[in-house]
Amino acid sequence: MRPFREKEWLLSLLVGALFLWLIFLGNSPLRDWDEGTVAQVAREIWRAPVGSMRWLYPTLGGEPYHNKPPLIHLLIAWAYSIGGVNEWTTRLPSAVLTALGVPLLYLVGRLLFNQIPALFAALVYLTMLPVVRHGRLAMLDGTIITFFLMLLFCFLKARYNRRYALGVGFCFGLITLTKGMIVLLLGGIVCLFMLANRQLALLINPYLWVGMFLGNAPAIAWYTAQWQHYGSSFLQVNFQAQTFARLVQPVEGHSAPPWYYLIELLKYGFPWLLFLPQGFYLAWKKRYTTWGSLILIGTIVYLGTISLMRTKLPWYVMPVYPFLALAIGAELSEWQQHRFKTQILAILFAVIAIAGLGGCVYFTITNSQPILIVMSIVLTISMSIVAWLIKQRDRQFIQVLFCGMYLVLALLMSSQSWIWELNEAFAVKPVATLIRKHVSPGTTIYTSFAYGRPSLNFYCDCKVIPQSLPILQEMWSNKSYLLLDNASLQKVNLLGSKVLGTAEDFTLISPSIN
Template sequence: MQTVIPLGVKAFSRKIDDTILCGLAMALWLLALAWIRPLSNPDEGRYAVIALDMLRTGNWVTPHLNGLPFFHKPPLYYWLAATGYEVFGVHAWVARLPSMLGAWLASMSLLALARRYASTSTTVTTVIIFLTMPFTFLAAQYANMDMLLAGCMCACATCAFIATIELQFGKSWHSWIMAAGVFAGLGFLAKGLTGLVLPGLVWCMWIVWERRWNQLVLPLYPPAWLAILAIAGPWVWFAQKQHPQFFHYFFVTQHFQRYTETGFNNPQSWWFYLAVITLACLPWTLTGIYMLFRRWRTLQEFMPKSDSHPAQMSLDRYMVVWLLAVMAFFSIPSSKIVGYVLPALPPLAYLIARMWQTAFAGGELHLPQLTSKLAINMGVSAALCAALAIGFGIKGVPQKARWDRLAALPVQPDDRIMMLGQLYYGVRFYMHTDQVAWIVDDWQAAQASKSDNWRKELLDAADFSPNSASHLLLGKQDANHALCTTKHRVWVVGEPETANQMTPSLSSSKPMLELGSRAVWLWTPDKAKC
């Protein structure tokens, strides 16, 4: 007897198959060209080697920067990258997997959200626009926490919106608000309190706009908070147990002081992120601005209501609030880093897609014209993404200055490393050594400076482990003594001029490798001239 499969089951199965295919296509696109360039300093080298040290030491609670506790950021990136090293090996593209995962999570969240409350054309266009924004593509192939945070925030904001709408229509909402709690907890582990505060801010502002006063209690659902505590709580508890000063440093110094004070790096004007998004998301931002001016009188009604989902208007408003809230939140502090504003890209992609839909619904363009113009924009954007990735990979880093050339050096397990006047983050990653480095600098002058740089990172880390720091952070007068008393070979990395000042015994030695303005010497104890 032939089994009859209900139409609803067939449709659901087809939907699952389509989702899997879309997910695979997104992953392949994000992985493309991720291998083409070496790690960039400082961010990529810093985070990649911290994750590598976490794998090598087996300490999954305390991240270490050159052997010293480093609590600037939570550990989710390090956990994911370290796991990637274990599975795929130690490669630059593996260090970028957490960022690719963040972009993929944001894409899948957009797919789930738009598919549920918008048309198929809007859904497909939204996801393609997001993935072909050069800002998205390049950030997904950059090893730091920003895209990972954007992915967790997008998933959290998506689940919170769905839970609210499902509650409005009397449908099951409990699992969605629980999922929002899960992604909020992961957002905390990705970048700290921002992963909790930002999605909550977006949701609250939207609730106020739509006057959904009876749904304000939704975030108080206890299982959602239990999910947050179950995911984020254990790491905080163990970190505080290992380091009693962790709580104050992580929450007060790295969150509130960084947000409110002006002494941290890269101060910029309030309009900085407007310029960043406009330029880094071309040509889509130009397209959006053009469509906005063409349709400004009908923005209150993106599509005829007869063709819209009942929640379409609410979703449109939610995306507007999401975009503006993220822009405003990160524009308030004087310190502004380009990647901070990445959580604004998913709603921007959706709103641009809705602009295209408005043009068709309003009769300004016929369907063939709309499809043709959309395809041209997609092709140009995808080509621009690839060109930028290849350009940065081949031309952005001169061949003679690429840190991956260090992999060819005959490094032995017991060899030490000394860095002169600079923390070269990627050196230990490419030299494949477990040995932490001596960092030689004027540390007394560095303590008097308030600049937010590599010196401050190491000095902050030294407060957690003063004994280790005393052996690793050497003054200028100690460099030559360390070389002359060690029983191991030492790879010395620095600029020739700095090397002559700090290590006179190297003045007659020829570098083993030159990397642009930097050089690498091999110090052998049996040939030492002290």
């Protein structure tokens, strides 16, 4: 392969990824929980006066924010300073960084096997629904994957050029500054991979240790500064409550059985999940190769660890997707035309095509977004062609599958339904508009809604705190603003109150008549 051909593939993957991650990025409101929290921390950094050191000691609602280091928050604050505070600038840094993971995975694949499986792995990763969807959100997990892929690239490249070991240490530092102690788990995977491949010579590479020192110095300095400034309260929140406590107990009620992430993969992994069993079998047969051991160690160690954790959240599974993409890419490149396998695959893709047809009917009846109807039609047509080509034992089905999935995801991301969690509760922007119209920024408001919503806090620029009805009655007596749903409004006694307005079946109550 000519050298410039590699550059063309890298550029094509980069452009394709950036388009998919950035298209209509700001067309939907911020999501609870992480997006609203990350955005508010970033806005408080952006608003802070010069010299306030808010970039070093971030806050959330004016209180110290100990949850995560502020690298992404700082990037979002920088985006605010250029493009203003909106959904697009909030999501931009994470989306761009996650998109960079696509060409990076290709580079990692080129160091593991030849061009075709590397390209297939990158295209699989590019067209995985959870990777695209979560990578577009103002969250930390997509960025973590990109930094980890950069780490793997430097680690593998250091076998041929010792200077690349510098990048290993810097990537560890970037991971730590993004999401803290997850670096221990990802670092453990790298260490096991190094032992399995007998690459212990890296340990005597001076560039590695220089990189570890220089790359991790900012992270160590940040943690030291927090400890000196806040004392034991920082250690208790960051290390105990927000990190290690998640291993042994469900934090904030987020518990699930050990097979939770397997179900997540089954829910959102199609159609690529159909090739995963054979991909893992191929990796097991090639377990003594570099790529086989990386896939097996990365998948088993990471998925096993998060499955045993007591706290379960859907996005915790994100770093496993590059390993799955590598396995699927290897399987597609060596796809064998066994009669039984092709018949089963053809039937399964036909089922997906029928599901797409059902989606077309559903969206026609219940949803007013024509783009979702077009998406369902594209899914039906492309999966039907894939099923027919597989039945004909024609390897061209791979190209059709990649193109079809890319178009489907592009249409989904162009719609206002790619963040479907927004439908789980009331729309926050109309309520926030009502609050901003009548209440000064920074005011504490008490609500009858069941739980707090960081996105509402961000949009209204106030603290909206959920409380029970007796406490709401007491808060109103203490001259506090209330945000009540219709049922609660009928149950509390608010004589002398003033209704400021209603939005989304919520009424904003002033403490007294002015």
